[in-house]
Amino acid sequence: MASAYAIDPTQPPAGRVSAAAVGESAAVLRLQAIMVTSQSAHVVINGKRLKVGDRIGEVRILAIRPHSILIDREGKREELRLSAPIIQTSRTPS
Known part of the structure; x- marks a missing residue:
């Protein structure tokens, strides 16, 4: 008789997350909007x-610009930029 709960063989075992994966995901900053x-x-x-x-985690927001931001991460300044829009408006011929 089959179990009421199927196990997905493509997923990692429940309750197991590597320390590297946790640290990596915490360090990733995704700038979504300005x-x-x-x-x-x-x-x-x-x-x-x-x-x-x-602050978000150990990162502090230093400056907000129209298309980017300046952050301080562990004493080092970094710039995060918004990605270019995927859909661009068409131009009318001149």
């Missing part, structure tokens, strides 16, 4: 809305 108005600037990183001075 919102700049005349009164404020916010970014969305890994689904969280942040502003200058906020």
